[in-house]
Amino acid sequence: MTPTVTELLLARADDNSCGLRFADRAWSWAEQVRVCAQYASLLRARLRADVPRHVGVLLGNVPEFAFLLGGAALSGAVLVGLNPTRRGAALARDIRLTDCQLIVTDSWHAELLAGLDLESVDVLLVDTPPWSSLLAEHVGSSLDPEPATPDDLLVLVFTSGTGGEPKAVRCTHGKIAFPGRMLADRFALTGDDVVYVSMPLFHSNALMAGWAVGLAAGAAIALRRRFSASGFLPDVRRFGATYANYVGKPLAHILATPSRPDDADNPLRLVYGNEGNERDVARFAERFGCRVVDAFGSTEGGIAVARTPDTPPGALGRLPDGVAVLHPDTGKPCAPAEFSADGQLLNPDEAIGELVNTAGSGWFAGYYNAPEADAERMRDGMYFSGDLAYLDAQGFCHFAGRSADWLRVDGENLGTAPIERILLRHPEILEAAVYGVPDPTVGDQVMAAITANPDFDPTTLGDFLAAQPDLGPKQWPRYIRLAKELPRTATHKILKRQLAAERWQTPDPIWHHANNAYTPLEPRKT
Template sequence: MSNRIGRYFQSVGFRKGDCVALIMDGRPEYVCSWLGLSKIGVVTALVNTTQRGDSLRHSLDIVRAKAVLLGTEYSDVCPEVCEDIPGFRLFAMGGGRTPPGAVSLDQVLPRISAETLSKEIDKQNFKDQLLYIYTSGTTGLPKAAIITNARAVFMGYGVHCMAGIGPEDVLYTPLPLYHTAGGVIGAGAAVLSGATVVIRSKFSASNFWKDCVRYDCTAAQYIGEICRYLLATPPSEDDRRHRVRIMFGNGLRPQIWQEFVTRFRIPTVGEFYGSTEGNANLINIWNKVGSVGYVPWFAKPFYPLKLLKVDPETNEILRDANGRCIRCRQGEPGVLVGDINKKKIVTNFNGYVDKGATEQKILRDVFRKGDSYFNTGDILVEGELGYLYFKDRTGDTFRWRGENISTSEVEAVISNIVGLKDVIVYGVEIPNVEGRAGMAAILDESKSLDWSRLEEGMRRKLSSFARPLFVRILRQLPMTSTFKLKKIDLQKEGYNPNLIQDPLYFFDSKSGTYTRLTPQLYDEIVSNVVRL
């Protein structure tokens, strides 16, 4: 199929360097599409299938896409966005309705030769661009990260090297194929290592282990909050009836790690750290609970990752009297950066299609004049023996009562207290009060939140300065497609009951309980009548 796709697009005028946007649910044709286009040097932009309107138009514009290859399940998505783009072309694949003006590939591909495009493939090299993958940030318009052939091979084949995934394995991935984890690392297990990959187009907690049993999976992927969702499902015989020997991904919280591997009998967890565009990559394949990676002492001098000191209040990177950045000591949190070396595949930073966005992620003159590092924006800390642990994202940590509060740590504690419900923690400003007060947004669709349990649990497990002053009860949860909880919009909305329809609560320090936040109480707080 990939040969047919490559030959067809070549026959209708597409050439090396052109870009085709791909909008399709996860299925084998998805991988065949970008693989076939790559054989003639065409770059595929893997568009988030949830994008619509201006966001979708932006994603097509920034990569200068000449066409969209559309799964017919999204026939209604593109026409209104694409119709005013001169010379834009539309192709469709799937059993559904082909949109007006689109070429049905299901009809034309069977007539195309499946012979390998040997001459065209010979013209490609490791530095050529293969894919554009959009960052799934929690706010703002998406940025298109550049994935070269070399980077795709490095990420995909890394699964084989680090996790031992090979031709005898069956890998289960419920992740979207338009992001790196599912689309490059997961698909790469088949393309580069010969493993069988089972694709589920949409994640389902209730069907996760059923699928693993049905398809006799030996490995599985996770990301974000997936492991917590699995723990929240009722116990089942499938929890231990599967043959999964390893799960790998990122985002398994330390607070549920041991409970997760015990309940589901997972022999090995491969927790890794990295980003689509970044050159700072780590992996913990040794079952060290909570760690995102390991750098042994003898590798530190030449391994390209460093932790830099930051201001505890502003999270700005600190520099010494000579203008150089300061390395963190063991046990001292700092921002993780990766040395940019364009001569090496592993440490080069290809950045984004937007050069301005690329420059914003580069830190210069770090240890000597002229050097450059990729700034991850993430706060990590090195523990004993070289294991590294994720603390928070820059900007997520806030200061209250003279103490630094890690939102991710407080989120994990509260989530455990309230039965693994979704929780988002952030800092909010109170007029004329130093720092930011903690606020927690808790998803409670069934209206079953046990306030007594919440208050008692926070008293026992959180320091007084870390307990959220405000609580917002959500009926719906803002979340990215890679199961990351959005908090920027919630933080901007704050705690004003005159503007927010969700129930709001305020912690009464005298009674040690949460009380309903009324407009009158709100006015007393912001006018400093209520002393905090």
């Protein structure tokens, strides 16, 4: 039976073990639930009942964020996770789209709201005397939760916006509580564990694979205001963290910190997340002496794929029942991938398709105030993920990129993910993002933006790629952008649309592939 977040909180009401840590402060679970009841009372008093009871949260990973999550669950309010990397009109748009009555922030983040036309939206700052006075009015509030079902809305989480304006994903009680309990059970987490959460709480990964996991397990949740690669290991040791979650590239950032002989001398035993590349996953596990489990999922929650011990390198795992790879033209299941003796995909047009939940919506509960986006995701009773994939002969699924990443090269459809995986085999390349730029004749040319170690020599890249047997001739990057850093969202996802729009209009060096070699490209315009 799917629990609610309210039920998980109530189960901790008499638990005197440590439930929350931040810097040098700590709360037992029982204390935390009482504070959540205090916040619930405040929200009931401040929110009108005749309009959506939505509260925008513009904070880092601070205790007040956790208390607001619990307060919303107990009061029936809905939290809106506002992204602090959004600015000006974009941030105002997010607030208006989600019908926020109230914004809870702090003095630093409040500067982002200055000058915005927020009409009648109330703003409260948690690090000011008025907030302390207001909160004091609700000290000792009774634990009187509003009835909730797994289908009731609890949080609105914005997509990363890598493919356009962010959409607000409806996250229900069940969508947050179910993975929390499932992961706690799967990894046998208990009250003796410490769950370290440094990924931003306004994003689904931190909520479902971090905060909810600690709540379901009764483990202590250790918060860090903002992710720090250099602060990761000291935090793990200081808090005694046994579990941590990640999304995007934090594994790579942590691995880029100087290694020390005692790195594996730490309490960490499990790291769980998604979008880590195989090389980083293996290196991280070896360096820090822990298990790293990389899964596949999305903010929307319509499809999730778990790796099993028999999953081969490069694959996501086997698709769960009701999930298929459908051809974009025919709508029928794609043919199994065929490979040459050296590993090249021979039938990409027939094998690559979109991951679709043919059995329904999964945990996708729709977007808020976005009926057109809902209709794009849900068609004929099926959930279309926007993710490209193919199946090998053994039925293992391989990620091929986002549907927005389709490249049309010499009349053939290509996914970007396989090219990125090959580039990341190079020992000096740290990150890679592949995208299309217009071909002067028709279709696309392949371009890749990379970051690399200082000793990387682009003139050697041609020989390296030529030695990769599974890199097809149409997959070769025509252009390589050697970047100091790649543009990212707040959740560490690379903004490919920005890279594609910039093309060659960048101070970064660009290398061009011609005559079996990479040579510097003279500065040019689009």
